[in-house]
Amino acid sequence: MSCAGGFIVLPEHFFQRQKKQAHQRRAIDRWFQRIGLLLTLMTLGILGILLLNLVGNGLMRIDWQFLTSFPSRRAGEAGVLSAWVGTLLLMMVTAGVAIPFGVAAGIYLEEYAPKNKWTDFVEINIANLAGVPSILYGLMALGLFVYQFRFGQSILSGGLALACLVLPIVIVATRESLRTIPANIREAAFALGATRWQAVWHHLLPYSTGGIATGVILAMSRAIGESAPLITIGALTFIAFLPPTPVLSHPPFLSFEWLFSPFTALPIQMFNWVSRPGEDFQPNAAAAGLILMLITLSMNGAAILLRKRAQRNIKW
Amino acid sequence: MNPQSASSEVTGGVNQSSTKVRIEKLSFFYGTHQVLKSVSMDIPALQVTALIGPSGCGKTTLLRCLNRMHDLYPGNRYEGSVHVQPDGMDILGPGMDPIQVRMRFGMVFQKPNPFPKSIYENVAYGLRLQGMNKRRDLDERVEKALREAAIWDEVKSRLHQMAHNLSGGQQQRLCIARAIATDPDVVLFDEPTSALDPIATSKIEELIVELKKRVTVLIVTHNLQQAGRISDMTAFMYLGELVEFGSTNQLFTNPSKPQTEDYISGRFG
Amino acid sequence: MSTTRPFSRRLNHAVEGLMVWVLRFGGWASVLVSLGIVVTLVTESWPFFAQVPFHRLISDTMWTPLFADPQYGMSALLAGTLVTTGVALLVAIPLGTVLAIYLSEFAPASLREVVKPMLELLSAVPTVVYGYFALLTLTPLLQKIYPDLPQFSMLSAGLIMGIMIVPYVTSLGEDSMRSVPMLLREGAFALGDGKLGVALRVVFPGAFSGLAAAYVLAISRAVGETMIVAIAAGLQPRMTINPLESAATVTAFIVQVSLGDLPHGSIGYQSIFAAGAVLFLMTLGFNLAGHVLRRRFHRAS
Structure with missing residues (x-):
């Protein structure tokens, strides 16, 4: 580029050069546009391939017999009855613990906690908990729940391990959805003479249920798919029976004996079948995987829809 | 200095009537909403032209038409033509690449927006885009631009520190240096002092007056005093139309349109 | 009253x-x-x-704490974690970053709204399913290209782990790139830069601490991931940095021991907690670094 002597005097070819540079940049942009789209589709395609693979290998295997049979040494007779019942019961424990504690912690940190070092510490602690590998929750459950508290290798131990694991998800979701409520809503409630808890109970919680529910669903979907912490507490055993029923036909009608029952769960059962040598059990693994995928994907889909609707319904 | 002699020659030779940018029947639409209504004006070379008018009158929109910034967002449409002298390039012409247009027009924004890079790299950015890669050339041009933007003495000892550490006024002068480093034909200022304190503002104003020795300046301002202080020509816009365009002196003392008079005397806006 | x-x-x-x-x-x-x-x-x-004497943790080259003649070379486990993590990051960081740039700077808003939640589904897939996919689909596929690949390989596990981590990088990265103010982009566009130029030269540095947080958290994910490596990378600790071999990671070792009978207080029981403590320290470091970077990013923007 010529700048000798002045500014206005630019040779004609200078504009040509700018034109060329513009074209080059435009071409690079077009290329990246294509590459980006292609890679996005390929990445999403992997999810599709994964699903198709499970459908192809496992769909045939899913029938009434599969859902109502216990594990067996013969692949064709094995089923997931104890696994899905185990998963269901685990989720009851997990939800029963993680939701109240998580929501309470979220409310406390967002609405009550003073801004001080301790609160900072709790925040860093939650950020770290969210990133702690799931297997470490299993080790904690093994040392603490199984041996220290003597809950044994039970549904209670497993459910508590999973509850600790998803606690940060519930806390973060609660806080984020409380945070979207503008401060003047709180002020309006306080101006009418509400106590802090009344403001929370009458206003903030109802307005944030959409966000909290989204977080809870995502948390449960995560818990359903987890296997590492359950393996660590020793859940990978041959379970050919169901835990005691929680509902009795005679007084006191409710029983909590099932909490202390040994268990298996869907991801554990799948892991068991995947890691067997030979190909006999592969269709079983695929079938269990397909069931797991359908559960987690539909829960995530529901969470996405719920989030969209919550965003659309309430406009501040 | 070399540039000054060259530019004074040009101003002396072609007088103030030489047109740098000729805007003809320029209309602009956001979707179906027409924001500019057939604006025509000749922006004189090597002068400061101010665009004034109440907010929403389309002055910033007009400014951003000139370097095709509206192309960054979908649903925008131009009509009319804008020719740049001396070569007569139509920046709205078919097949004209906005990137090419932007390389000829510098722009300074409402708020200082230095890149998250060093002071040096901020100024060198445009130069690199125009193919300048040699360290020696870059050093020379960066220094020149910083001197012209009257910030060299403040930053010469810390060229490789992050630009964010500068004060608001310094950042804005850095952005001016960035805009003039590539020797653009025209520099567009979009309310460049609206985020600055009075002292920083007056520095920028001095700088703009100094700049017209070598570039054509178009400035949007909501500050009438500022337009009066620094511009040679003033255009008053209202509701997307160009109401009046003339020398600043004449427009401020003896406007020909009643709306202009109302606005200038503070009856609305 | x-x-x-x-x-x-x-x-x-x-x-x-x-x-x-x-x-x-x-x-x-x-x-x-x-x-x-x-x-x-x-x-x-x-x-x-x-x-266990400290020097044996460092100097032993094998990790066999349960054998009659025990070896305590922690590095044999760490090697497995290092390699699988490395392979996963080689997939997740470039791919995740390109997707983040594409979604934030290039894709139309309508496409972004559809793609983002779908990408997040990718990280919601149960890891045991990914393990299945790595072992029974990807490994046979890779064996067609490279017939000597063993049934269990760190390559296969690492690649799938990378895919699992992509959404973490993309989602966090895209968020931080989009929070770079438009004014900054306009400054670069006004100088005549193209979209990719603006993305790489202005948006990327502007969002860097946010992106760095995404990368660090991705590392933490990869280090702590268990089921994929336990299923597809093998359960035998081996001192190797060759991704074409099989080797156990820190996490896979814990799974392998847990699968057996594990009396309270036995050496096996103690050894998985030792492995867990090492794992905790590693992820703690990454998590804290990620937290600090994220905070710095939010404060800056």
Whole structure:
């Protein structure tokens, strides 16, 4: 580029050069546009391939017999009855613990906690908990729940391990959805003479249920798919029976004996079948995987829809 | 200095009537909403032209038409033509690449927006885009631009520190240096002092007056005093139309349109 | 006033006081969980570290704490974690970054709204399913290209782990790139830069601490991932950095020992807590770094 002597005097070819540079940049942009789209589709395609693979290998295997049979040494007779019942019961424990504690912690940190070092510490602690590998929750459950508290290798131990694991998800979701409520809503409630808890109970919680529910669903979907912490507490055993029923036909009608029952769960059962040598059990693994995928994907889909609707319904 | 002699020659030779940018029947639409209504004006070379008018009158929109910034967002449409002298390039012409247009027009924004890079790299950015890669050339041009933007003495000892550490006024002068480093034909200022304190503002104003020795300046301002202080020509816009365009002196003392008079005397806006 | 409705007011007061404590206890629960993890790991691994001389952890080249002639070379486990993590990051960081740039700077808003939640589904897939996919689909595929690949390989596990991590990088990265102010982009566009130029030269540096946080958290994910490596990378600790071989990671070792009979206080029991303590320290470092970077990013923008 010529700048000798002045500014206005630019040779004609200078504009040509700018034109060329513009074209080059435009071409690079077009290329990246294509590459980006292609890679996005390929990445999403992997999810599709994964699903198709499970459908192809496992769909045939899913029938009434599969859902109502216990594990067996013969692949064709094995089923997931104890696994899905185990998963269901685990989720009851997990939800029963993680939701109240998580929501309470979220409310406390967002609405009550003073801004001080301790609160900072709790925040860093939650950020770290969210990133702690799931297997470490299993080790904690093994040392603490199984041996220290003597809950044994039970549904209670497993459910508590999973509850600790998803606690940060519930806390973060609660806080984020409380945070979207503008401060003047709180002020309006306080101006009418509400106590802090009344403001929370009458206003903030109802307005944030959409966000909290989204977080809870995502948390449960995560818990359903987890296997590492359950393996660590020793859940990978041959379970050919169901835990005691929680509902009795005679007084006191409710029983909590099932909490202390040994268990298996869907991801554990799948892991068991995947890691067997030979190909006999592969269709079983695929079938269990397909069931797991359908559960987690539909829960995530529901969470996405719920989030969209919550965003659309309430406009501040 | 070399540039000054060259530019004074040009101003002396072609007088103030030489047109740098000729805007003809320029209309602009956001979707179906027409924001500019057939604006025509000749922006004189090597002068400061101010665009004034109440907010929403389309002055910033007009400014951003000139370097095709509206192309960054979908649903925008131009009509009319804008020719740049001396070569007569139509920046709205078919097949004209906005990137090419932007390389000829510098722009300074409402708020200082230095890149998250060093002071040096901020100024060198445009130069690199125009193919300048040699360290020696870059050093020379960066220094020149910083001197012209009257910030060299403040930053010469810390060229490789992050630009964010500068004060608001310094950042804005850095952005001016960035805009003039590539020797653009025209520099567009979009309310460049609206985020600055009075002292920083007056520095920028001095700088703009100094700049017209070598570039054509178009400035949007909501500050009438500022337009009066620094511009040679003033255009008053209202509701997307160009109401009046003339020398600043004449427009401020003896406007020909009643709306202009109302606005200038503070009856609305 | 206070005499007209004393009861309801006193009730309100009591409820308020009670709820503060209930909620505060909820807040403490998260701290108790952390405390539980740390205390359990420390107390249960203590006998192991007390019994094994420190120099053997460093100098031994094999990790066989359960053998009659035990070897305590922690590096044999760490090698497996290092390689699988490395392979995963080689997939996740470039791919995740390109997708983040594409979604944030290039894709139309309508496409972005569809793609983002779908990408997040990718990280919601149960890891045991990914393990299945790596072992029974990807490994046979890779064996067609490279016939000597063993049935269990760190390459296969690492690649799938990378895919699993992509959404973490993309989602966090895209968020931080989009929070770079438009004004900054306009400054670069006004100089005549193209979209990719603006993305790489202005948006990327502007969002860097946010992106760095995404990368660091991705590393933490990869280091702690268990089921994929336990299923597809093999369960035998092996001192190798060749991704074409099979080797156990720190996490896979814990799974492998847990699969067997595990009496409380046995050397096996102690050794998995030792491995867990090492794992905890590694991820703690990455998590804290990620947290600091994210905070710095939010403060800057």
